[in-house]
Amino acid sequence: MTEESKPDIKRSKGKFDPLTETRDWSAAASEERCRRLAKRKGKRLVEIIDTEDEPLPIICIFEDYPDE
Template sequence: MSKRNQPDDGIERVEGKFDPLDEERDWSAAASEERCKRIARNTGKRLVKIIDTKLEPLPIICIFEDYPDE
């Protein structure tokens, strides 16, 4: 997805491979972006990145961070 096509919601969206050993943040696999948003809401985390691996059955990788302390 090009930068031009990305919604302005603060979530980075990319396509490509995902290496779980390189990722230090919390992550989860999901079937869709909507599921990523639901997981974030249910866990109290902030969804910061979505990776579309195009690998079935769960092609979407959701990357989460804690909300900053206010």
């Protein structure tokens, strides 16, 4: 699947406050690493935040898959 076919992932830029974030999250070096983390965790990637902070500029936000 290409990035264009995944419109449900919200993308944003800016600061990230780990103390106020209640959802499951991880820092990563790239968006591709976020997708790999989501797959490994068995969760759905719902948001990618580009903080532009080194060495891990990307924050990945995860949610559980809805019960089907």
